[in-house]
Amino acid sequence: MSTAEASTTGGAIAADDRVQARWLTAEQQTAWRNYLLGAARLSERLDADLRKFGIDLGEYEILVTLEESPGRRVRMSELADRVHQSRSRLTHTIARMEKSNLVVRTMCPSDRRGVWAQLTPTGFDLLKSAAPSHVACVRRNFVEAVGEQDFAVLGRAFAAVLAVENDD
Amino acid sequence: MSTAEASTTGGAIAADDRVQARWLTAEQQTAWRNYLLGAARLSERLDADLRKFGIDLGEYEILVTLEESPGRRVRMSELADRVHQSRSRLTHTIARMEKSNLVVRTMCPSDRRGVWAQLTPTGFDLLKSAAPSHVACVRRNFVEAVGEQDFAVLGRAFAAVLAVENDD
DNA sequence: AAGTCTTGGTTGAACTTTCAACTGGCTCCA
DNA sequence: TGGAGCCAGTTGAAAGTTCAACCAAGACTT
Numbered sequence: 001m002s003t004a005e006a007s008t009t010g011g012a013i014a015a016d017d018r019v020q021a022r023w024l025t026a027e028q029q030t031a032w033r034n035y036l037l038g039a040a041r042l043s044e045r046l047d048a049d050l051r052k053f054g055i056d057l058g059e060y061e062i063l064v065t066l067e068e069s070p071g072r073r074v075r076m077s078e079l080a081d082r083v084h085q086s087r088s089r090l091t092h093t094i095a096r097m098e099k100s101n102l103v104v105r106t107m108c109p110s111d112r113r114g115v116w117a118q119l120t121p122t123g124f125d126l127l128k129s130a131a132p133s134h135v136a137c138v139r140r141n142f143v144e145a146v147g148e149q150d151f152a153v154l155g156r157a158f159a160a161v162l163a164v165e166n167d168d
Numbered sequence: 169m170s171t172a173e174a175s176t177t178g179g180a181i182a183a184d185d186r187v188q189a190r191w192l193t194a195e196q197q198t199a200w201r202n203y204l205l206g207a208a209r210l211s212e213r214l215d216a217d218l219r220k221f222g223i224d225l226g227e228y229e230i231l232v233t234l235e236e237s238p239g240r241r242v243r244m245s246e247l248a249d250r251v252h253q254s255r256s257r258l259t260h261t262i263a264r265m266e267k268s269n270l271v272v273r274t275m276c277p278s279d280r281r282g283v284w285a286q287l288t289p290t291g292f293d294l295l296k297s298a299a300p301s302h303v304a305c306v307r308r309n310f311v312e313a314v315g316e317q318d319f320a321v322l323g324r325a326f327a328a329v330l331a332v333e334n335d336d
Numbered sequence: 337a338a339g340t341c342t343t344g345g346t347t348g349a350a351c352t353t354t355c356a357a358c359t360g361g362c363t364c365c366a
Numbered sequence: 367t368g369g370a371g372c373c374a375g376t377t378g379a380a381a382g383t384t385c386a387a388c389c390a391a392g393a394c395t396t
Binding site for chain 2: 022023024027028030031032034035036037038039040041042045061084135136138139140141142143145146147150151152153154155156157158159160161162163164166
Binding site for chain 3: 253254256257260261264279280281282
């Protein structure tokens with residue numbers, strides 16, 4: 001990177017207000033902002049697409065995760081991790097989805113604290129009908145927009161983000 | 169699965185449920201999921217960092233945008249675009265920030281429909297104190313995790329996402 | 337076998353975001 | 367000059383998310 005310049009991840013703070021720290025270079029700032037904006041737009045578009053089927057991306061991810069799992073069911077806390085939602089949020093979300101008959105909750109026999117979220121036939125049908133449009137949307141707005149090469153880089157990049165050790 | 173196989177952006181749908189469509193390859197799926205998960209984790213970490221200062225990423229972006237603008241003020245609807253929030257959401261957010269004295273709203277003389285959101289000295293001070301930690305957090309969890317090279321690619325990639333023409 | 341600690345999950349209230357309706361000011365054209 | 371239509375911004379209720387407190391069951395310790 002070139003030299004560290006005073007700015008607040010962006011514009012210039014008046015000279016006498018400069019702070020001692022390593023800022024981002026102009027290029028890095030641009031990249032960062034492109035990311036912020038691009039990611040926001042992308043999820044807007046995916047949500048808009050899924051809204052036709054009455055769900056949002058979070059719920060779609062739940063359906064996919066369930067569908068992929070043995071018996072089409074997953075325990076709540078594992079599901080929470082896999083779809084990166086808080087336990088509490090997942091409880092509420094699954095409650096809503098249960099009302100729409102997309103999933104059902106059943107007690108887990110081996111661990112009586114546990115609860116399985118299970119995909120229903122209705123949920124599976126919804127997934128089947130939403131998937132083609134959704135995948136097309138991801139391809140069009142992301143994979144193809146970015147290009148195969150860069151898309152692969154992007155995959156690595158976010159794997160690296162995940163790998164950053166963090167004192168959570 | 170390696171080549172484009174029946175799946176719901178992910179796992180296998182039973183053979184007799186296959187749908188005609190171009191799915192993602194296994195590598196593309198992995199990349200896509202890394203992105204979904206990585207992006208979620210990243211914003212979690214940035215939010216956690218900013219929470220120390222009593223704001224979230226959305227509010228931080230507002231502060232930065234204002235700070236960078238002539239007179240440290242921007243009209244509501246332009247601000248909404250620049251921080252990719254809906255007009256309505258911005259109204260509520262700015263209302264909250266006004267209560268904390270981070271911004272003030274003033275009538276725009278040239279267009280009497282218009283409203284300026286203006287950064288206050290308090291808001292500016294908060295920005296100054298939050299910025300170093302925030303930027304460090306972005307560097308650590310994103311720029312450096314990903315590496316200079318790939319980070320640049322990422323910038324291009326999301327510019328491409330933004331460039332996808334869309335019948336909004 | 338009791339005591340404590342941890343884990344899995346839910347609850348409800350507080351807070352934030354979305355959605356649709358609405359006010360009022362600008363524009364343009366007859 | 368007076369609509370018709372559009373643009374800027376707000377409003378309040380509904381929907382969704384977060385937060386902290388909670389209950390119940392497993393696990394570990396003695």
